[in-house]
Amino acid sequence: MGTDNAGRDVLSRVMSGASSIIAVSVAGASLGIALGTIVGMSSGYKGGRTDEIVMRVMDGLMSFPSLLLALLVLSTLGANHENIIATIGVVFMPRVARVLRSVTLSLKSLEFVQSARLRGEPAPYIIFKEILPNAIPVLAVEGSVRLSYAILLASSLGFLGLGVQPPSPDWGLMISESRNFLVDAPWIGLAPAAGVATLVVGVNLLTDGLRQARGLPAGDDYE
Template identity: 50%
Template sequence: MTAASQTPAAPPRAAPPRSAPKRWPTSLVLGIALLAPLLVVAVAGPWLAPYPYDEMNIMSRLQPPGPDFWFGTDEYGRDVFSRTLVGTTNSLVMGVAATAISLLVGVPLGLVAGYGRGRTDEIIMRCMDVLMSFPPILLGILVLAVTPPALWKAVVAIGIVYVPQVVRLTRAITLELMQEEFITAARLRGESTAYILFHEILPNIWPPLAVESSLRVVFAILLGAALSFIGMGAQPPSSDWGLMISEARPFVEQAPWIALCPGIAMGITVIGINLLGDGLRAVLDPRNTGGH
């Protein structure tokens, strides 16, 4: 037997420990669980509704919830369940569309204000301060007061109302990024202002903007419901949640289900979007290392 054959075999190398998979925050999971059915309803609501949302039947007016009408009927005999389903579509579309308008207007203004500074920054921010000096509901009424109310006009008005908040957030993040080395390097390379704004700065501000957008959707839905409640948003026979609650006021004691159903739907939507925003904040925050 040779010496080489007597050499003991080297022990097997231990496998490197596996890092624990990152867990989604509980708030993100709950938010998705609440919003997923609502998104399905928002897309397929008109087809899922058992009755036309505007179909009147005086013989069935103010019927309590039962097998024929799951959420009861209103003062015109319209099915509250069908109106709530269609109202989900209207309210979510209003919130998302108004938020998109505020982002499309506010992000470029915030980028220009933060990058240009000086007089440009001063002019833009003083205009935003003027808009922010008005309460959101009052500013929305002022925007809508010049023309007859309509749903699409309410969407535009709500988008304008929340432009200042988006501008301020975008400007603050832009001012921080202006101190980073990659911005200095882009300037030394001779890159144009547009390139720096939209290729260097904008990709780095989307995480906080994503969280901010979730909050804007919540506020837009609530403000849209408030405008419809006072008659400045959706008009009859639309099935907007705020309008449904407004129409149910004279019958709160006699038929509380007319107001409760759209109110509960609005509450679930607001809670779900808030949980989703909290979860996104935890996931996108670079300081976050856990999954709680």
């Protein structure tokens, strides 16, 4: 793949950048899944006015475009790995919360949940020991969907200069740095761009496989 404008080996930087973007995306998506699961299942189980207030807050967060919300957060906190992970988690939390709330609403009226209530089990026990295990298939599919979006979001932030800072081999940053050399040295930008596309397509294929194996509809159908 040759070298970039600074004489650095492109293949080595692409391979090194892969581990960085995967780590950040997995951590950010996992944080969003964890927060969304807690908020969505607790809200759905509680119901009533609490559920209404929580869901309106989630709707408010979802009204912001993901990239715009991420830019607002990172421009305030600063760009580093920890803040990028936290930002991805906050951006994805509302969408996960809505999906898990819908699943909780459909499960909490079933007999095994009612039986746990009659035994006097506390709400946290019912949510995480009775309802959550039955929501794992949906959660797995939703998690893989969020992972593909996390990869795109992390790459976009890097391209805009709010991701990992130079000279780190971030794919989005590498694409941004190659803009002035697309005619003379297109491989500088095409290599990381191909990496992003391949990774996202691979995760999407995994998502479709999980969904078909479990016989589940698309994640948005639960909202």
